[in-house]
Amino acid sequence: MxxxxxxxxxxxxxxxxxxxxxxxxxxxxxxxxxxxxxxxxxxxxxxxxxxxxxxxxxxxxxxxxxxxxxxxxxxxxxxxxxxxxxxxxxxxxxxxxxxxxxxxxxxxxxxxxxxxxxxxxxxxxxxxxxxxxxxxxxxxxxxxxxxxxxxxxxPAEIDWGAHQIEAGDKIIVSGTIGDHGATILNLRENLGIKTDLHSDCAVLSPLIDLLRPIQGVKAIRDATRGGVNAVLHEYAQTQNLGMQVHEEDLPMRNEVRGICELLGLEPLNFANEGKLLIITKAEKTQEILTALHSHELGKNAAIIGEVTDDKKVRVVGIFGQTRLLDLPANEPLPRIC
Amino acid sequence: MxxxxxxxxxxxxxxxxxxxxxxxxxxxxxxxxxxxxxxxxxxxxxxxxxxxxxxxxxxxxxxxxxxxxxxxxxxxxxxxxxxxxxxxxxxxxxxxxxxxxxxxxxxxxxxxxxxxxxxxxxxxxxxxxxxxxxxxxxxxxxxxxxxxxxxxxxPAEIDWGAHQIEAGDKIIVSGTIGDHGATILNLRENLGIKTDLHSDCAVLSPLIDLLRPIQGVKAIRDATRGGVNAVLHEYAQTQNLGMQVHEEDLPMRNEVRGICELLGLEPLNFANEGKLLIITKAEKTQEILTALHSHELGKNAAIIGEVTDDKKVRVVGIFGQTRLLDLPANEPLPRIC
The missing domain is CATH 3.30.1330.10 (PurM-like, N-terminal domain)
Structure with missing residues (x-):
């Protein structure tokens, strides 16, 4: 051979x-x-x-x-x-x-x-x-x-999916956003940023195993290509609802924040390969967060926003200003996965 | 758009x-x-x-x-x-x-x-x-x-597969061999042979439906990339048995025969995309052949050989001479499927 x-x-x-x-x-x-x-x-x-x-x-x-x-x-x-x-x-x-x-x-x-x-x-x-x-x-x-x-x-008792989502539900992300996208971008565009940044590529079923017993999980997606933004839009469109996230609540590594600021890119569009976006019943949100925090893969999980009824996908900035979050019209980073 | x-x-x-x-x-x-x-x-x-x-x-x-x-x-x-x-x-x-x-x-x-x-x-x-x-x-x-x-x-009662094959079993092919390979070769190599030759690309489950009720089907493969030859070798290797086919019994379109003779190629190596290779219990072979003939997709089905116990894959020529059939070492026709 x-x-x-x-x-x-x-x-x-x-x-x-x-x-x-x-x-x-x-x-x-x-x-x-x-x-x-x-x-x-x-x-x-x-x-x-x-x-x-x-x-x-x-x-x-x-x-x-x-x-x-x-x-x-x-x-x-x-x-x-x-x-x-x-x-x-x-x-x-x-x-x-x-x-x-x-x-x-x-x-x-x-x-x-x-x-x-x-x-x-x-x-x-x-x-x-x-x-x-x-x-x-x-x-x-x-x-x-x-x-x-x-x-x-x-399992018979599980019925998660977009169809469960209602206004008032909370939005959780299971950890820092954008690690995979920023890693590939740094590598491919020769940004020359020396970091120990690496892809978050991971099997997420251990986190799902923790969530299955909790009543109050409504829908889960992994926020891969298109990032958190793409999932928010898919849910908003399917259910005719709005999604609002708070900039200051987004868990993010400093290196990822740095790359985004350097290039003027939106971290919510960055691909993740080991992060869940979870829509939860408001009163069960804390219990779900605690479960996520108990696992290495979910230790940085955070509540990042809520489902609204005004059909817009929006970011609330650090000073309280809000802006609409569009889906990118072009391909910002081809062959990310 | x-x-x-x-x-x-x-x-x-x-x-x-x-x-x-x-x-x-x-x-x-x-x-x-x-x-x-x-x-x-x-x-x-x-x-x-x-x-x-x-x-x-x-x-x-x-x-x-x-x-x-x-x-x-x-x-x-x-x-x-x-x-x-x-x-x-x-x-x-x-x-x-x-x-x-x-x-x-x-x-x-x-x-x-x-x-x-x-x-x-x-x-x-x-x-x-x-x-x-x-x-x-x-x-x-x-x-x-x-x-x-x-x-x-x-279905519960079906257990077809290589493990069923024994010396003495018969080999059936469900129709003319090499149509797909010859079609792509003619097209791609600009052989300029004007024919109405076309790929045999077809869904074969209607033929399988006819065979499921008959006891005596032992193993079936569709003879795609690598052709009938590849399947014969896979079965021979897995079961440590021999396979012998008779040249004069191979159903083949004249155009396919012509292309093979023109280029000195072995039709048993040509890909098919709508042909089954069926190993049958000897005494049920005729019943299986009759079932195949009842369907448009199986009207040219033929018994082409038998399973032997001497661990060789062999072709018996028209004049009774036999030759070993090797697997091709190189790729004769890339991107056939």
Missing amino acids: TDFITMAHGNGGAAMQQLIRDYFVEAFDNPTLAQGEDQARIPLAELIKCGEKLAFSTDSFVIDPIFFPGGNIGKLAVCGTVNDIAVGGAIPKYLSCGFILEEGLPLSELKEIIRAMAETCRRAGVQIVTGDTKVVQKGAVDKVFINSSGIGVI | TDFITMAHGNGGAAMQQLIRDYFVEAFDNPTLAQGEDQARIPLAELIKCGEKLAFSTDSFVIDPIFFPGGNIGKLAVCGTVNDIAVGGAIPKYLSCGFILEEGLPLSELKEIIRAMAETCRRAGVQIVTGDTKVVQKGAVDKVFINSSGIGVI
């Missing part, structure tokens, strides 16, 4: 079988994947004892660069889909992964990506049970893109 | 929301997708009445060109994953789709791809219930790549 991805690694033949066996099956080691059929086969009995709804989600990852402080595209691909499943209240169970590899990709890099995926799966308690590998010629894709899809089970 | 994909279509903001609403949600119209949550939520009761195993599969599609006689990348993405689920004996139910779009892709082309996906889903009786869209700058991906993942339910 050469040290680089070749077109033969994608042809359905011997080189591809070897790649799958030596790299993927070895790293993602589990009996379902090892069956080697075209589809994973999962006994439903393992799922149905947990509840009554299946959660199913997909995400493609095209981040540039593929390695960054705090993670790589592989860790991101597992965290992203596990979190998308978990925010529906589900217990994540099984993942698929689909790789699109550029001819010439060093196998050492692929190995490192796969290693990070396997380790993140173990932490998340999920298994990669089916997969696919395509190789395209040099120049037809930028290094490696990964799709991960996943399934989980939503 | 412009006529082309712009980076803003991938930023999680207004343009992306409009693209999703006006293109994807509109075309794939179903209540689960319309919920607009980060994950589809599927009542397990709709699944469990069918049986006891979940089938879960994923595939990324990178075919070049994206439009071809007989289909396009969208139709292929639905057929491919539906078939990968169905060949396990499952009833395909739900799909996800993840798009990676190149900046500058004409929206008219995206619309046509989505239209084909929606139509193919309707025929297959499946729903696209969750999705994701990424846009990358011009040059970072070749036009459009699609991942589709899917779930289905395997």
Whole structure:
């Protein structure tokens, strides 16, 4: 086997079988994947004892660069889909992964990506049970893109979602905002800011596990691409309600604040890869906050605002002035995830 | 909205929301997708009445060109994953789709791809219930790549798979081989062969529906990338058995035979996108063949060989001579699916 991805690694033949066996099956080691059929086969009995709804989600990852402080595209691909499943209240169970590899990709890099995926799966308690590998010629894709899809089970008593949101509800963010976006921006634009800033890329299901028993969680999203702002707008639009956040309550690292001030960018638009935006029933907000604070991943959680009935998304500034928060018309930072 | 994909279509903001609403949600119209949550939520009761195993599969599609006689990348993405689920004996139910779009892709082309996906889903009786869209700058991906993942339910009484195969079993192919590969080759290499040859890209679950009631089906794969040859090798390797096929029994269109002879290529290596390779219990083979012949998609089905115990994959030629069939070491035709 050469040290680089070749077109033969994608042809359905011997080189591809070897790649799958030596790299993927070895790293993602589990009996379902090892069956080697075209589809994973999962006994439903393992799922149905947990509840009554299946959660199913997909995400493609095209981040540039593929390695960054705090993670790589592989860790991101597992965290992203596990979190998308978990925010529906589900217990994540099984993942698929689909790789699109550029001819010439060093196998050492692929190995490192796969290693990070396997380790993140173990932490998340999920298994990669089916997969696919395509190789395209040099120049037809930028290094490696990964799709991960996943399934989980939503316990019977959970019904979180935008449809639960009402005026008067509170808005919580589970930690500092913008870490992932600022890290990638700093890296890619060569801002030259020396910091120990790193992506917040993390599996958030442990936080969800803490919240599931509390009555009063109404809806949760992870504030990834588009940041907190995008989630606020999605909720406002879906429910025809308003969202108001208070600038001084936004938890933020100094480095992120610095980068935003330097470039005149809005931190609420910055992507996060390990932060929840939680809409809560007002009287349960404190209990939810206390639960979040009990976990390392939620120690900086804060109440940042409330749901209003005036259909606007707004920021209240430090001196009490308010401004409307629009969705950006252009792409401020492509390939953030 | 412009006529082309712009980076803003991938930023999680207004343009992306409009693209999703006006293109994807509109075309794939179903209540689960319309919920607009980060994950589809599927009542397990709709699944469990069918049986006891979940089938879960994923595939990324990178075919070049994206439009071809007989289909396009969208139709292929639905057929491919539906078939990968169905060949396990499952009833395909739900799909996800993840798009990676190149900046500058004409929206008219995206619309046509989505239209084909929606139509193919309707025929297959499946729903696209969750999705994701990424846009990358011009040059970072070749036009459009699609991942589709899917779930289905395997009825309790079905246990098809490589583990069932024994020496003495028969090998059936459900129709003419190599149509998809020959079509793409003819198109891409400008062979200039004027034919009405077209890809066999099709949803194969109607054929699976016919086979499920018959005892004696042992294992099924769809012979896509790598062709019939790749499947024969996978089965031989997994079970430590041999596979022998008879050249004169291979159903093949004259055009495909012509292209192979012209270029000195092996049709057993050519990709199919609408053909099953079925391993059957010898005494049930005729019954299975008759069932296949009753359907348009299986009218050219033929018994092409048998499972042996000598661990070789072999072709018996028209004059009785035999030759070993190796897996190709290089990629004969990249980006075939």
